[in-house]
């Protein structure tokens with residue numbers, strides 16, 4: 001990814017944003033409602049930002065929302081880009097590069113995921129402790145710009161221990177049940193087969209989805225701290241007889257949004273201190 005394109009997008013946004021953001025939020029399917037809670041909000045459609053792709057998935061609005069949330073200056077992606085839409089991983093992760101250029105230090109990534117762990121139920125929240133990349137590719141492939149990050153970034157703590165503790169403490173304070181587990185990225189857009197879900201379980205996966213991992217790899221490359229929260233939208237293939245539908249993914253996220261909102265806002269409030 002070239003620095004010129006990143007700076008060009010960041011410059012356009014600096015002209016329109018109320019203040020430099022400290023926290024970035026990527027809101028997954030049906031979870032964009034959090035951006036509606038941002039105060040003094042400036043909403044910028046992706047098509048007005050040079051270098052941003054345009055989201056094509058139902059349940060993803062397609063705009064950047066900047067403003068204040070729980071006392072912090074934030075920038076939220078209301079709608080994200082997915083590899084399965086046909087974008088390159090560099091395009092999918094370009095917004096993370098721009099957030100870094102704007103000054104974002106902590107990135108909270110959220111998604112709707114399929115439950116693989118047999119203890120999980122639709123509507124549960126899972127904090128991501130680690131991920132497994134089954135995409136068979138990586139957003140950092142190609143020449144590395146050392147100004148953006150190291151050639152071989154360490155992924156030992158892809159999901160910040162500090163932020164995970166913050167989220168755990170917030171969930172306990174709020175009486176929100178918060179699982180913790182491993183998120184596995186599948187390319188999509190077809191859902192996983194029952195055999196693939198059995199494989200993912202054997203590999204140690206607790207939830208599966210079609211996003212998040214590319215953004216987290218780039219965020220860690222850029223030196224950002226990351227917290228990941230999955231909304232278990234439905235049980236993955238083979239765990240029930242029912243077939244999977246995208247509208248179920250969005251509908252479940254809608255249903256659990258109260259707890260999801262309370263948790264993310266509590267974490268942001270802590271970071272704003």
Ligand SMILES: Cc1cccnc1O
Pocket residue numbers: 112113114115186191192208209210233234235236237244249
């Ligand atoms: C996003 C998702 C939801 C349910 C099952 N599998 C997935 O990849």
